[in-house]
Amino acid sequence: MNTSTIPHHRLLARTATFSRLPAALCPHSSPFTVRMSLSETAPSLAVVGVTGAVGQEFLSVLSDRSFPYRSIKLLASKRSAGKRITFEDQSYGVEELTPESFRGVDIALFSAGGSISKEFGPVAVECGSVVVDNSSAFRMDENVPLVIPEVNPEAMAGVKLGKGGLIANPNCSTIICLMAATPLHRRAKVLRMVVSTYQAASGAGAAAMEELEQQTREVLEGKKPTCKIFSQQYAFNLFSHNAPVLSNGYNEEEMKLVKETRKIWNDMNVKVTATCIRVPVMRAHAESINLQFETPLDEDTARDILRSAPGVVVIDDRNANHFPTPLEVSNKDDVAVGRIRRDVSQDENYGLDIFVCGDQIRKGAALNAVQIAEMLL
Amino acid sequence: MNTSTIPHHRLLARTATFSRLPAALCPHSSPFTVRMSLSETAPSLAVVGVTGAVGQEFLSVLSDRSFPYRSIKLLASKRSAGKRITFEDQSYGVEELTPESFRGVDIALFSAGGSISKEFGPVAVECGSVVVDNSSAFRMDENVPLVIPEVNPEAMAGVKLGKGGLIANPNCSTIICLMAATPLHRRAKVLRMVVSTYQAASGAGAAAMEELEQQTREVLEGKKPTCKIFSQQYAFNLFSHNAPVLSNGYNEEEMKLVKETRKIWNDMNVKVTATCIRVPVMRAHAESINLQFETPLDEDTARDILRSAPGVVVIDDRNANHFPTPLEVSNKDDVAVGRIRRDVSQDENYGLDIFVCGDQIRKGAALNAVQIAEMLL
Numbered sequence: 001m002n003t004s005t006i007p008h009h010r011l012l013a014r015t016a017t018f019s020r021l022p023a024a025l026c027p028h029s030s031p032f033t034v035r036m037s038l039s040e041t042a043p044s045l046a047v048v049g050v051t052g053a054v055g056q057e058f059l060s061v062l063s064d065r066s067f068p069y070r071s072i073k074l075l076a077s078k079r080s081a082g083k084r085i086t087f088e089d090q091s092y093g094v095e096e097l098t099p100e101s102f103r104g105v106d107i108a109l110f111s112a113g114g115s116i117s118k119e120f121g122p123v124a125v126e127c128g129s130v131v132v133d134n135s136s137a138f139r140m141d142e143n144v145p146l147v148i149p150e151v152n153p154e155a156m157a158g159v160k161l162g163k164g165g166l167i168a169n170p171n172c173s174t175i176i177c178l179m180a181a182t183p184l185h186r187r188a189k190v191l192r193m194v195v196s197t198y199q200a201a202s203g204a205g206a207a208a209m210e211e212l213e214q215q216t217r218e219v220l221e222g223k224k225p226t227c228k229i230f231s232q233q234y235a236f237n238l239f240s241h242n243a244p245v246l247s248n249g250y251n252e253e254e255m256k257l258v259k260e261t262r263k264i265w266n267d268m269n270v271k272v273t274a275t276c277i278r279v280p281v282m283r284a285h286a287e288s289i290n291l292q293f294e295t296p297l298d299e300d301t302a303r304d305i306l307r308s309a310p311g312v313v314v315i316d317d318r319n320a321n322h323f324p325t326p327l328e329v330s331n332k333d334d335v336a337v338g339r340i341r342r343d344v345s346q347d348e349n350y351g352l353d354i355f356v357c358g359d360q361i362r363k364g365a366a367l368n369a370v371q372i373a374e375m376l377l
Numbered sequence: 378m379n380t381s382t383i384p385h386h387r388l389l390a391r392t393a394t395f396s397r398l399p400a401a402l403c404p405h406s407s408p409f410t411v412r413m414s415l416s417e418t419a420p421s422l423a424v425v426g427v428t429g430a431v432g433q434e435f436l437s438v439l440s441d442r443s444f445p446y447r448s449i450k451l452l453a454s455k456r457s458a459g460k461r462i463t464f465e466d467q468s469y470g471v472e473e474l475t476p477e478s479f480r481g482v483d484i485a486l487f488s489a490g491g492s493i494s495k496e497f498g499p500v501a502v503e504c505g506s507v508v509v510d511n512s513s514a515f516r517m518d519e520n521v522p523l524v525i526p527e528v529n530p531e532a533m534a535g536v537k538l539g540k541g542g543l544i545a546n547p548n549c550s551t552i553i554c555l556m557a558a559t560p561l562h563r564r565a566k567v568l569r570m571v572v573s574t575y576q577a578a579s580g581a582g583a584a585a586m587e588e589l590e591q592q593t594r595e596v597l598e599g600k601k602p603t604c605k606i607f608s609q610q611y612a613f614n615l616f617s618h619n620a621p622v623l624s625n626g627y628n629e630e631e632m633k634l635v636k637e638t639r640k641i642w643n644d645m646n647v648k649v650t651a652t653c654i655r656v657p658v659m660r661a662h663a664e665s666i667n668l669q670f671e672t673p674l675d676e677d678t679a680r681d682i683l684r685s686a687p688g689v690v691v692i693d694d695r696n697a698n699h700f701p702t703p704l705e706v707s708n709k710d711d712v713a714v715g716r717i718r719r720d721v722s723q724d725e726n727y728g729l730d731i732f733v734c735g736d737q738i739r740k741g742a743a744l745n746a747v748q749i750a751e752m753l754l
Contacts, residue, residue, distance in 0.1 A: 009667075192722050196573035196665035198615055198654065213597070220594055236659055237704040238575055240716055240732060245695040249676065249718025258721060271722035275665040275730055277575065279656050282613055287572035288652040290667075299626065311648075318622040327614040339617055341626025344635060345569050345648035353652055355617060 042068035046105040049112030050074040053206040058364035065147035102127035125164040132369045139168040149371040150311045153184045155305040161376045171256040172364030179335040180356045188297035192271040198279045198286035228344045241276035284326035286357045296349035419445035423482040425491030427451040430583040434743035479504035502541040508744045516545040526748040527688045528559045538753045548633040549741030557733045558711040560686040565674035569648040575656045575663035579737045618653035660704035663734045673726035701734035
């Protein structure tokens, strides 16, 4: 892949337009495409938080993957109710989320924040819906599977369509990290991981992406940058992740990596530390990951393992200095891994350094949730 | 410090103007300031590479610190010869660098790239000059001290004014890392460090800063970004450091951290790994540093040690989510440290995570070199 051929305009075009022109997000929305996904025998869907960045991406991914559905309900807060959204050539009215919204819904994809999930998730389950929840509300609940389909599909074995149930989507940083680390973990068992993240604006929602764009324009014009979402200048700057800092000095984002990894790998002994940083990039996260193994794993074997891992692409061209970048993985499904090398600070082949990039909205959120939903079919 | 009070315009103002309006970089250039630094008994100076980003900052730092000098010679390539630069209210013509340039020069500050240092550094020494070299040319030469004045001033004990000699300025990432790590190392001995960097455009020179600004404007206007310095889009993106990748998979920037740390700490056993990433920030680097100690060091003690460390400022307000940022340290002398916390992935108090920011051009290059020169006085 040559980065110079990437349509760079998409970066900002998507940002500026995605709440106004959602149809533009759906590559399959041409009227000449035969729609196989709308089927009377398929499940009925609901998307909760449809006007948000991830909500919009749910629609895009459902369409891209021709997810079969009998009907789809687009749910959001009262403020957004009545808006029209075109999905697969059909115009839908956004409905206000209420406890009655889930009657007859088989699968509900939630991405409207933790408090909405806490309030309406159990209601949906009570109605017989299977909820795939993108918030952190239920992730650490021991009765709720926390699933990356390529990593631990077995965790959702007990959840069946029609019976109601909750499945949690891991945090974006965890998904992107474990997509790369898990294939290596399976071979050589990861004892410890040191993760430093380079996180995009999208993790804080569509408004944060717009704020980054607006601030950048302002700074270039010599104006004071407008700070609404974040408390400080984001353009041409970076800062410690804005999640609340806990009493142990880690912020919540970092502890998600620590705790979710243990749960997803079903390994309470794996040691993880993380430093999460927000960088002025639009929609894809990067992570520098240092791994320590129980058994030796040389870098060539690691590269081969990653090359054959589902959902992973290896970009690791040392001669061309071509490695994963956020821009290159934006709007892509696969997580890209590169800079795969023996860690010179550890005993030979007991450690590796890798660098990983993944689209935060897509595999980090919407795609992973839709993949979970696909496993219910 | 409240970031909202920082004059954010300086970020780009400095970028856009520094090669055209160097006098604007000198806070002491008011005609009403009494100049104490120009003195008949002081050393004669030469600045090699004066038109570059670091060369300009040499002048700024010399002036800020009222460095005493009898005369100053501004040297650059033939292309820049004849340009006029105002320094401390005096206009100087830029002279072409030749082997004759160093006659009568006591201290020569070099920042014109490794090949210029290799060619002209020994010539200057032969002329009796003490060379403080900002390039990587001599850093790993065992006869050349590699010095951070706050860290290992003893290394330059043998170098005296008038006798000729070479002192190497460490790489910017190493300086910023070790400014924070050394005070902790002195107390608890660092056994291993895992470093992930967030490096600014300035490390690749003034033209790279201009490219980042230009690309950002282009992307915001929906245009294809101009890639001259870097081979790929930098605006709203990040990428593995552009230094050549070595056969072990590390790039040269990363191996500088590994090797220079050993030399500066005079500890061939310290284990370091690094992943160096270029982020779209103008002039200050950030580093996420994971430390493993020989003896326990709790986070409160670490914070106290750092608070009293010279050249270090602690910004570590968990309640306000206020930690170091590149913007906040830009144009500042001190290296800022925050996110100081016990590493939950290591045995209690045997590990810490910290996050460090430092101005790449200032402490990462020009300031450190001028501090070295001050030790010769």
